[in-house]
Amino acid sequence: MVILITGASHTGKTVLAQRLLERFRYPYLSIDHIKMGLIRSGNTALTPEDDDELTNYLWPIVREIIKTAIENSQDLIIEGCYIPSNWKDDLEEEYLSSIRIICLVFTDSYVDRHYDDIVKHRSDVEKRMYDMDLTPEDIKAENRKYLEEFKDDALLIDDDYGKAIKGIPEDL
Numbered sequence: 001m002v003i004l005i006t007g008a009s010h011t012g013k014t015v016l017a018q019r020l021l022e023r024f025r026y027p028y029l030s031i032d033h034i035k036m037g038l039i040r041s042g043n044t045a046l047t048p049e050d051d052d053e054l055t056n057y058l059w060p061i062v063r064e065i066i067k068t069a070i071e072n073s074q075d076l077i078i079e080g081c082y083i084p085s086n087w088k089d090d091l092e093e094e095y096l097s098s099i100r101i102i103c104l105v106f107t108d109s110y111v112d113r114h115y116d117d118i119v120k121h122r123s124d125v126e127k128r129m130y131d132m133d134l135t136p137e138d139i140k141a142e143n144r145k146y147l148e149e150f151k152d153d154a155l156l157i158d159d160d161y162g163k164a165i166k167g168i169p170e171d172l
Helices: 013-024 031-040 051-071 108-120 136-149 161-166
Strands: 002-007 028-030 076-079 099-106 154-157
Touching: 002 013, 002 051, 002 136, 013 028, 013 076, 013 099, 013 161, 028 031, 031 051, 051 076, 099 108, 099 136, 108 136, 136 154, 154 161
Parallel strands: 002 076, 002 099, 028 076, 099 154
Antiparallel strands: none
């Protein structure tokens, strides 16, 4: 099985990937690591701020990693924000039946109540160097976008992050 974890920045995708690794013993791959490897190696002129272009650039690579894992009966967790909302259109049913997706989404009220915590924990796993001026409205707008685009796969986080992700079914 391949588990995809997506969502807006700062929603805890990497933390969830780590917890699922501990639960299922599946390895995980961060799309951010692929992104930074390609950027730092000079294989692209894109920068970390080029979100839409990065999705178009990275998705074909990630899609083929997904297919390879499934073809080889390998379990894998892939996390990152560079998964397009129409990701299913690029995969045949033989692959789709082996993929589960979770999109982490903060509600507006969660951001209002936990903004300081979101900022405090933004570098718990990855050291972020380019989002120091993030506002509550920025976070809300990005999360609303993900909710609209991934509504069927959204895991709404409205009160307690830990409680919300513990509610993910064992069988996904």
